[in-house]
Amino acid sequence: MSDLEQFRTQTREWLEANCPASQRLPVMAFEDRCWGGTKWCFVNEDQKQWLEVMAERGWTAPDWPAEYGGGGLSKEETKILREEMYRIDARPPLFSMGLSMIGPALLKYGSEELKRQHIPNIVKGKIWWCQGYSEPNYGSDLAGLQTRCEDKGDHFLVNGQKVWTSYAERADWMFCLVRTDPNAAKHAGISLVLFDMTTPGVRTSPIKLISGNSPFCETFLDDVRVEKDQLVGNINQGWELASYLLTHERAMIGNMGHTAASEKSLHQHAIDVAGGLENGQLGDTALRTDIAQWEIDILAFELTQERIDDETKAGTGTGATSSMLKYAGTELNKQRFELLTAIHGQAGLAWEGEAFDDGLLASQWLRTKGNSIEGGTSEIQLNIISKRILGLGQKA
Amino acid sequence: MALVLNEEQTMLKESAQGFLSEHAPVSQLRQLRDERSETGYDKATWQQMVELGWSGILVPEAHGGLAFGHVGMGQVMEENGRTLTASPLLSTAVLATSAINYAGSETQKKALLPAVVEGNLLFALALDEGPKYRPSLVKATATASGEGYVLNGEKQFVADAHIADRLIVSARTSGDANDAQGISLFIIDSAASGVDIERVHLADSRNSAMLRLSHVTLPADALLGEQGDAASLITYLTDVANIHLSAELLGISQEVFERTVQYMKERSQYGALIGSYQALQHRAAHMFSEIELAKSIVIKAQQALDVNDSQLSLLASACKAKVSAVATLVTNEGVQLHGGIGMTDELDIGFFMKRARVAEQQFGDRRYHLQRFASLQNY
Numbered sequence: 121m122s123d124l125e126q127f128r129t130q131t132r133e134w135l136e137a138n139c140p141a142s143q144r145l146p147v148m149a150f151e152d153r154c155w156g157g158t159k160w161c162f163v164n165e166d167q168k169q170w171l172e173v174m175a176e177r178g179w180t181a182p183d184w185p186a187e188y189g190g191g192g193l194s195k196e197e198t199k200i201l202r203e204e205m206y207r208i209d210a211r212p213p214l215f216s217m218g219l220s221m222i223g224p225a226l227l228k229y230g231s232e233e234l235k236r237q238h239i240p241n242i243v244k245g246k247i248w249w250c251q252g253y254s255e256p257n258y259g260s261d262l263a264g265l266q267t268r269c270e271d272k273g274d275h276f277l278v279n280g281q282k283v284w285t286s287y288a289e290r291a292d293w294m295f296c297l298v299r300t301d302p303n304a305a306k307h308a309g310i311s312l313v314l315f316d317m318t319t320p321g322v323r324t325s326p327i328k329l330i331s332g333n334s335p336f337c338e339t340f341l342d343d344v345r346v347e348k349d350q351l352v353g354n355i356n357q358g359w360e361l362a363s364y365l366l367t368h369e370r371a372m373i374g375n376m377g378h379t380a381a382s383e384k385s386l387h388q389h390a391i392d393v394a395g396g397l398e399n400g401q402l403g404d405t406a407l408r409t410d411i412a413q414w415e416i417d418i419l420a421f422e423l424t425q426e427r428i429d430d431e432t433k434a435g436t437g438t439g440a441t442s443s444m445l446k447y448a449g450t451e452l453n454k455q456r457f458e459l460l461t462a463i464h465g466q467a468g469l470a471w472e473g474e475a476f477d478d479g480l481l482a483s484q485w486l487r488t489k490g491n492s493i494e495g496g497t498s499e500i501q502l503n504i505i506s507k508r509i510l511g512l513g514q515k516a
Numbered sequence: 517m518a519l520v521l522n523e524e525q526t527m528l529k530e531s532a533q534g535f536l537s538e539h540a541p542v543s544q545l546r547q548l549r550d551e552r553s554e555t556g557y558d559k560a561t562w563q564q565m566v567e568l569g570w571s572g573i574l575v576p577e578a579h580g581g582l583a584f585g586h587v588g589m590g591q592v593m594e595e596n597g598r599t600l601t602a603s604p605l606l607s608t609a610v611l612a613t614s615a616i617n618y619a620g621s622e623t624q625k626k627a628l629l630p631a632v633v634e635g636n637l638l639f640a641l642a643l644d645e646g647p648k649y650r651p652s653l654v655k656a657t658a659t660a661s662g663e664g665y666v667l668n669g670e671k672q673f674v675a676d677a678h679i680a681d682r683l684i685v686s687a688r689t690s691g692d693a694n695d696a697q698g699i700s701l702f703i704i705d706s707a708a709s710g711v712d713i714e715r716v717h718l719a720d721s722r723n724s725a726m727l728r729l730s731h732v733t734l735p736a737d738a739l740l741g742e743q744g745d746a747a748s749l750i751t752y753l754t755d756v757a758n759i760h761l762s763a764e765l766l767g768i769s770q771e772v773f774e775r776t777v778q779y780m781k782e783r784s785q786y787g788a789l790i791g792s793y794q795a796l797q798h799r800a801a802h803m804f805s806e807i808e809l810a811k812s813i814v815i816k817a818q819q820a821l822d823v824n825d826s827q828l829s830l831l832a833s834a835c836k837a838k839v840s841a842v843a844t845l846v847t848n849e850g851v852q853l854h855g856g857i858g859m860t861d862e863l864d865i866g867f868f869m870k871r872a873r874v875a876e877q878q879f880g881d882r883r884y885h886l887q888r889f890a891s892l893q894n895y
Binding site for chain 2: 387390391397400401402408409411412413415416417419420421423424426427430431433434436441444447448499501502503505506507509510511512513
């Protein structure tokens with residue numbers, strides 16, 4: 121038996137023994153997926169235990185270096201672990217911007233001290249990280265951001281306002297883009313700093329969305345003291361880091377198009393709602409072809425993720441594909457929920473009531489409208505493809 | 517299986533690209549059209565393709581071929597799409613070869629496949645009896661007579677029929693006109709008495725013809741596969757044809773896209789390159805994204821053919837439906853973004869658009885395959 125086969129067998133046995141049954145059920149509600157942090161309320165003991173046993177092996181971040189608490193697994197081993205978790209429908213033990221965004225940036229750009237301070241806590245899910253990027257007047261034009269960061273000798277002083285901060289009221293720390301040189305060209309005067317959300321001068325206020333939920337906040341920063349050792353990378357290197365982080369964010373958001381194996385297919389939804397088939401087909405023939413078109417598109421999308429992965433491994437990739445995947449994946453996810461609500465008719469638009477899962481579908485449908493806005497709008501992704509891949513010149 | 521080409525497949529793709537762009541570019545098709553060529557393809561070019569081994573890519577080694585597989589043949593088809601090269605490749609080296617491999621007797625394989633490899637025996641596959649692909653709608657009949665059969669009926673839009681030495685024809689040996697069962701496939705000598713072939717000219721300047729069969733008498737060994745049981749062979753040929761047409765459509769899409777982006781970098785209006793206008797950039801970027809999606813499903817379907825995947829038909833229909841949509845988008849945008857010059861015969865873009873539409877219709881268009889995909893998933 122090869123080492124990898126042995127790893128697979130051992131992993132399978134260990135997961136069977138250690139993944140609680142309740143952690144193998146589909147994620148239905150926000151709380152079903154553990155975000156960690158000091159304010160997290162575990163939905164049950166299983167969720168807590170599942171996080172702890174996985175974090176102990178570093179398997180919340182399987183391919184991060186073991187010296188900082190990561191799993192230290194090779195790419196192949198990481199893939200096997202994912203496949204084995206997928207096989208038993210195991211939920212990810214931890215879902216966070218620490219894992220998907222600031223962690224990778226710290227590993228690439230952070231000082232040794234910063235890595236030792238933050239990475240182990242990210243792996244263990246001790247800290248909930250939030251992202252301070254967008255500002256009220258700087259959304260797509262992120263590089264124009266105006267939150268000031270002044271050098272006060274032994275510390276920095278930050279003043280400004282951030283918006284669209286995910287779960288800022290529950291977050292423990294923020295990674296924040298700030299302007300450190302107001303006189304430099306806009307991309308060249310930005311830095312990335314980290315601070316504790318309980319620092320005096322940090323205030324958050326939730327934003328109510330069309331979905332009825334408030335996953336995002338405005339964050340006000342008034343004379344917030346940031347320690348100098350919490351600068352990531354070099355001063356004024358922030359835009360490079362931000363771009364690196366955005367690549368990770370795009371991959372994550374684009375992946376929302378991916379349908380989990382345990383989820384019911386669109387055509388099954390349609391069959392169930394219609395109460396069966398007519399002459400072996402969906403009675404609504406226009407809906408039938410709409411669903412077929414979407415199912416073909418999502419198949420092509422998932423195969424493209426796979427192909428780009430394979431090309432990267434084979435060293436033949438063309439690169440710069442995260443924008444393409446973000447664009448295609450989010451547009452498909454929006455279409456998926458348009459079709460789902462159409463399939464369920466007015467019941468799919470119910471806002472309240474136990475019979476309608478308290479309007480869960482309507483709220484999910486509305487939430488997807490943000491997919492093609494957050495992490496760089498679809499239009500920004502098309503700009504990036506035009507400029508970086510197709511080499512089409514800018515007007516200015 | 518990784519969704520990438522191996523070294524040998526990459527080499528074949530590069531060699532096909534080199535050969536076709538040098539010896540059979542779009543200007544060759546233009547010349548064949550302008551001269552109203554008798555054959556509709558260039559014999560010398562076909563001979564060179566044969567020497568390169570392309571006629572034997574799908575033929576087993578035991579019969580003199582290369583047994584290089586569908587991923588490999590798909591690369592040649594894709595490159596053919598980029599140059600719109602007219603040749604017997606699809607009808608003979610892909611479709612007839614696949615039919616004989618799948619259902620032929622040992623005697624038929626021995627007699628026919630080596631001749632295919634040598635490029636001496638050309639085929640045409642005649643399934644359609646109308647302008648839309650409906651392979652189980654077969655009114656042509658084959659009646660048992662003595663030791664063999666007598667065929668009567670009409671076939672429509674048969675690609676390459678007028679240059680073929682042999683025709684593979686579907687005819688009904690039992691059942692009603694629209695039954696999937698009761699259909700048989702026969703190999704007919706195109707020079708046989710009672711075979712009438714009338715060439716038709718389609719927009720793509722490639723070969724097509726109407727076929728009339730009047731009391732064509734055939735020996736028993738003209739039957740390909742089992743009598744009345746061609747349904748699974750026809751399903752297989754539908755999958756093979758659509759996956760290779762998809763490769764051609766992918767080549768067309770990429771070529772038109774690259775030519776269009778290049779034009780956007782050359783053409784100026786209002787004192788700026790048109791490629792600097794965001795309204796046009798976004799349309800180009802959208803096409804890029806769609807072509808990337810198409811590439812993945814094409815290679816997956818080609819691999820499915822080589823490993824005889826249980827999902828083959830599903831992937832073939834998904835592939836043709838997706839790539840047809842992409843080719844329609846890209847050829848339409850190709851004309852529009854070229855502006856007035858895109859409407860001229862002088863520019864090649866129109867050739868690509870015309871071929872894309874015919875290739876989509878052959879063996880089922882986007883709508884046909886959407887429906888087939890849904891039926892295969894039992895909805």
